[in-house]
Amino acid sequence: MSTETAPSPRTTVAEDVPAASRRRLAMSSLVDNLRDYGLVLALIVIMLFFQYTTGGTLFKPVNLSNLVQQNSFIIVMALGMLLVIVAGHIDLSVGSVAGFIGALAAMMMVIWPLGIFSNPLVVSIICLAVGGLIGGAQGYWIAYHRIPSFIVTLAGMLIFRGWCQALLGGGSSVGPLPDDFKALSSGFLPDYVGSLELIPPTVNAAGKTIIGSGLTLHMTTLIIGIVGVAAYVLLGLRARRSRVRHGHEAEPLALFAGKTVVIGLLALFLVYQFATYKGVPIVLLVMAVLIGVFVFLTKQTTIGRRVYAMGGNVKAAQLSGIKTDRLTLLVFVNMGVLSALGGLIIAARLGQAVPAAGLGSELDVIAAVFIGGASAMGGVGQVAGSVVGGFIMGVMNNGMSIMGVNVDWQQVVKGLVLLGAVVFDVYNKNKG
Amino acid sequence: MTTAILEMRGITKTFPGVKALSNVNLTVEEGEIHAVVGENGAGKSTLMKVLSGVYPSGDYEGQIVFRGQECHFRGIHDSERMGIVIIHQELALVPMLSITENIFLGNEHARHGIIDWNANETRTRELLKQVGLSEDPRTLITNIGVGKQQLVEIAKALSKEVKLLILDEPTASLSEKDSQALLDLLLGFKRQGLTSILISHKLNEVHRVADHVTIIRDGQTIETLGKGEISEDRIITSMVGRPLEDRFPPRDPKIGEVVFEVKDWSVYHPIHAERQVIKGISMNVRRGEVVGIAGLMGAGRTEFAMSLFGRSYGRRITGEVRLNGKPVDISSVGKAVDRGIAYVTEDRKTYGLNLIDHIKHNITLANLGGVSRAGVIDDLREIDVANDYRGRTNIRSSSVYQKTGNLSGGNQQKVVLSKWLFANPEVLILDEPTRGIDVGAKYEIYTIIARLAAEGKAIVVISSEMPELLGVSDRIYVMNEGLLVGEMAARDASQEKIMRAIVRGEGIAS
Numbered sequence: 001m002s003t004e005t006a007p008s009p010r011t012t013v014a015e016d017v018p019a020a021s022r023r024r025l026a027m028s029s030l031v032d033n034l035r036d037y038g039l040v041l042a043l044i045v046i047m048l049f050f051q052y053t054t055g056g057t058l059f060k061p062v063n064l065s066n067l068v069q070q071n072s073f074i075i076v077m078a079l080g081m082l083l084v085i086v087a088g089h090i091d092l093s094v095g096s097v098a099g100f101i102g103a104l105a106a107m108m109m110v111i112w113p114l115g116i117f118s119n120p121l122v123v124s125i126i127c128l129a130v131g132g133l134i135g136g137a138q139g140y141w142i143a144y145h146r147i148p149s150f151i152v153t154l155a156g157m158l159i160f161r162g163w164c165q166a167l168l169g170g171g172s173s174v175g176p177l178p179d180d181f182k183a184l185s186s187g188f189l190p191d192y193v194g195s196l197e198l199i200p201p202t203v204n205a206a207g208k209t210i211i212g213s214g215l216t217l218h219m220t221t222l223i224i225g226i227v228g229v230a231a232y233v234l235l236g237l238r239a240r241r242s243r244v245r246h247g248h249e250a251e252p253l254a255l256f257a258g259k260t261v262v263i264g265l266l267a268l269f270l271v272y273q274f275a276t277y278k279g280v281p282i283v284l285l286v287m288a289v290l291i292g293v294f295v296f297l298t299k300q301t302t303i304g305r306r307v308y309a310m311g312g313n314v315k316a317a318q319l320s321g322i323k324t325d326r327l328t329l330l331v332f333v334n335m336g337v338l339s340a341l342g343g344l345i346i347a348a349r350l351g352q353a354v355p356a357a358g359l360g361s362e363l364d365v366i367a368a369v370f371i372g373g374a375s376a377m378g379g380v381g382q383v384a385g386s387v388v389g390g391f392i393m394g395v396m397n398n399g400m401s402i403m404g405v406n407v408d409w410q411q412v413v414k415g416l417v418l419l420g421a422v423v424f425d426v427y428n429k430n431k432g
Numbered sequence: 433m434t435t436a437i438l439e440m441r442g443i444t445k446t447f448p449g450v451k452a453l454s455n456v457n458l459t460v461e462e463g464e465i466h467a468v469v470g471e472n473g474a475g476k477s478t479l480m481k482v483l484s485g486v487y488p489s490g491d492y493e494g495q496i497v498f499r500g501q502e503c504h505f506r507g508i509h510d511s512e513r514m515g516i517v518i519i520h521q522e523l524a525l526v527p528m529l530s531i532t533e534n535i536f537l538g539n540e541h542a543r544h545g546i547i548d549w550n551a552n553e554t555r556t557r558e559l560l561k562q563v564g565l566s567e568d569p570r571t572l573i574t575n576i577g578v579g580k581q582q583l584v585e586i587a588k589a590l591s592k593e594v595k596l597l598i599l600d601e602p603t604a605s606l607s608e609k610d611s612q613a614l615l616d617l618l619l620g621f622k623r624q625g626l627t628s629i630l631i632s633h634k635l636n637e638v639h640r641v642a643d644h645v646t647i648i649r650d651g652q653t654i655e656t657l658g659k660g661e662i663s664e665d666r667i668i669t670s671m672v673g674r675p676l677e678d679r680f681p682p683r684d685p686k687i688g689e690v691v692f693e694v695k696d697w698s699v700y701h702p703i704h705a706e707r708q709v710i711k712g713i714s715m716n717v718r719r720g721e722v723v724g725i726a727g728l729m730g731a732g733r734t735e736f737a738m739s740l741f742g743r744s745y746g747r748r749i750t751g752e753v754r755l756n757g758k759p760v761d762i763s764s765v766g767k768a769v770d771r772g773i774a775y776v777t778e779d780r781k782t783y784g785l786n787l788i789d790h791i792k793h794n795i796t797l798a799n800l801g802g803v804s805r806a807g808v809i810d811d812l813r814e815i816d817v818a819n820d821y822r823g824r825t826n827i828r829s830s831s832v833y834q835k836t837g838n839l840s841g842g843n844q845q846k847v848v849l850s851k852w853l854f855a856n857p858e859v860l861i862l863d864e865p866t867r868g869i870d871v872g873a874k875y876e877i878y879t880i881i882a883r884l885a886a887e888g889k890a891i892v893v894i895s896s897e898m899p900e901l902l903g904v905s906d907r908i909y910v911m912n913e914g915l916l917v918g919e920m921a922a923r924d925a926s927q928e929k930i931m932r933a934i935v936r937g938e939g940i941a942s
Contacts, residue, residue: 082441138834164616236912239811242812243811243812246812246815246816248812248815278615300808300809300811301804301807301808301809302800302804302807302808302809303807305793305800305809306800307798308786308789308793309786309789309793309797312786312787312788312789313782313785313787313788314785315782315783315788316782316783316785316797317786317797318765319741319744319771319775319777319783319784320765320769320798320851321742321764321765321766321768321769321798322765322766322797323764323766375788379786379788379789380788
């Protein structure tokens with residue numbers, strides 16, 4: 001044991017943990033993680049439910065692609081919102097900022113004579129930077145002048161929705177946007193490897209192939225998917241083994257194996273479904289990379305740790321040498337950039353900028369984070385939870401739309417799910 | 433003859449995996465003051481929660497008989513209706529409401545839901561008179577001090593026709609004078625026939641007012657002592673389960689050169705800009721030395737320490753700080769930590785810990801650089817560090833993954849200490865390091881202090897408990913109203929000498 005630096009005889013106390021308490025630890029790790037597993041299970045149950053009620057439409061490759069394309073902007077913004085909420089704040093302006101940035105992008109690409117600067121890539125980079133500035137402008141008042149984030153971002157919500165509409169010249173929409181730009185949302189990864197035709201498509205009497213018949217696999221997607229899942233399993237195994245080797249507590253093997261198998265199989269199934277259609281949507285790749293980055297940021301970096309500490313007890317964080325003002329500002333800059341990305345994704349999907357783009361989406365984003373288990377008091381919340389929360393919202397939107405549920409009632413159901421998830425959380429916490 | 437007003441028989445309460453109370457018996461006689469003492473985590477609070485119905489009937493085993501009647505409380509309302517009122521250590525008052533509004537909160541004199549404020553105020557005046565508090569009933573709670581707030585809590589209890597008053601650590605945050613007044617009040621109530629249970633760590637208080645003392649250790653009743661048998665030594669022995677010859681660990685101070693030096697330090701109040709809180713203080717600490725700072729509540733000791741530590745308190749701060757003879761810039765907490773200065777707060781829950789996070793994350797928070805490379809945390813190294821410090825400071829927990837909010841006060845204090853030890857400071861300022869923690873844990877904290885001094889650190893201890901200061905320090909500064917009014921070697925010092933310095937109250941030449 002690593003006690004070489006401790007001269008005191010008292011060091012032995014920490015090690016005399018009997019087997020019974022070790023078992024108790026295993027139990028408590030199960031209880032601690034129950035919520036996370038429960039959330040994934042809830043998502044699966046909801047998916048199976050809609051798979052059944054929509055007569056098998058939900059899992060159709062074309063619908064899965066739609067689902068991702070419709071909801072990716074919610075999840076992208078939820079990544080930023082998670083940090084905001086963990087830091088003990090809220091951002092109500094994200095929907096308006098997304099709308100404003102979409103309008104800005106459209107004006108730059110379609111209306112304003114900017115020459116080289118109307119190139120979709122250049123425009124996107126400028127827009128992300130503007131999003132960061134907007135986040136910084138709001139964060140400045142919150143961090144350095146102690147104005148409650150609720151109020152600052154409520155103001156931001158009004159201001160940027162107004163600017164969005166003003167930019168677009170009243171109520172009109174601006175488009176069409178260039179195809180290169182639209183690819184961000186509606187494009188698919190090109191098949192660099194070449195497709196694999198397992199069953200040739202049926203040809204009809206007129207000599208045309210029947211769409212949807214036969215089975216052709218998008219090999220690039222399949223390879224990326226399999227490599228990704230393999231990496232997930234191997235990294236998990238390696239981390240676990242190194243913990244055990246160092247004599248640290250690790251989650252029980254059965255639990256680890258079960259979790260890895262369920263998530264791995266689910267991922268492989270989805271990859272396969274995408275491979276039988278046009279391959280993986282580009283926006284899904286963007287999202288996956290961002291999710292990876294934010295999981296790493298929150299779990300493994302000092303900056304992530306500091307955000308959690310600040311949300312848990314801001315005074316203790318300050319007295320531990322954490323520059324909480326600057327950190328708050330950064331959290332809002334990050335939120336601004338991700339709102340901007342969300343705005344670009346929305347505009348790319350619609351193919352034009354409309355005055356109502358992103359309207360009300362701040363509520364979906366916030367709901368996703370809270371369904372994902374974040375605490376409104378700050379200091380608690382996980383990226384994975386927020387992503388699953390976002391997908392729960394997305395699957396419900398999509399499933400209910402296919403079922404033909406009225407939009408009004410969709411809202412009622414989503415509201416009830418949000419309330420139910422948080423009640424479940426609070427109940428669990430009080431019981432424990 | 434006296435009869436028992438309360439009998440708790442064979443109380444057993446189990447939390448998942450932990451037996452918090454095991455067959456505890458407590459008998460309280462009518463009209464007495466009954467003290468319940470025990471180390472933190474011994475089960476006193478749990479026992480009181482069982483009694484007041486926080487843990488409802490059925491959640492525990494055993495019997496509660498109050499005034500001859502077996503009780504099954506399902507909540508605090510049930511026990512209050514029977515006249516059992518508990519005043520928690522953390523006061524449950526609403527700061528922005530008036531004294532009257534707080535006393536009758538949820539219990540207002542009203543007719544058809546319309547409050548009769550005159551009736552409430554009249555009754556409040558009577559109650560305040562009973563507790564000896566001369567304040568306008570319309571004063572907001574936030575505008576009166578902690579001592580007076582405590583009295584308001586007691587007045588609130590009286591308004592509920594209390595038969596049994598339970599006070600959990602009532603004097604923990606009170607000054608010596610306020611504590612005495614509170615104890616006198618309790619004795620007064622006793623003469624009027626009110627029964628109280630007093631939970632306290634301060635054995636001299638217990639000694640002074642209690643008729644019986646019940647000692648609880650590890651969730652079990654150890655013994656109940658009658659008036660004639662109560663002595664501090666006896667209680668301490670029962671509490672820790674071993675005779676405690678010395679309350680302070682032996683030390684062999686090896687004092688070196690001056691490490692930390694403050695010159696002409698002045699600080700103004702953060703809100704009332706014209707009020708000078710710290711008035712030109714100069715002091716120094718040597719290598720391997722423990723320097724105590726004595727003073728009454730409000731002397732400005734905490735303000736002094738926090739203004740030094742990255743200007744965490746006050747405005748218009750002037751003066752010079754030297755470390756190893758060279759002036760240093762410690763104008764932010766980050767800079768202070770980097771230069772090797774640590775400040776362990778007097779209020780660990782508000783300023784010291786992230787209570788919703790576990791031990792490991794709290795220990796490494798002030799020195800994340802020590803467990804990371806290029807901003808990426810090394811998980812395994814962090815666990816090793818946390819386990820190492822958990823062992824060094826003897827934190828009692830199931831693992832380093834236990835939430836600090838669920839630890840007892842003593843163990844929380846050890847987590848805060850661990851955090852700052854891991855930051856590896858040269859100068860360690862400890863503000864009330866043993867406030868609200870039990871005798872056994874105090875000894876452990878003193879041991880840590882002694883060890884750090886032996887390792888050559890310069891240590892400043894701020895404490896309101898004079899015996900503690902005299903026990904741990906090599907040298908003592910005395911502060912009063914923002915001034916340094918005395919300096920003495922600990923071996924020449926005594927409580928009387930310190931008090932004299934405070935009363936005389938002139939600053940010493942700096």
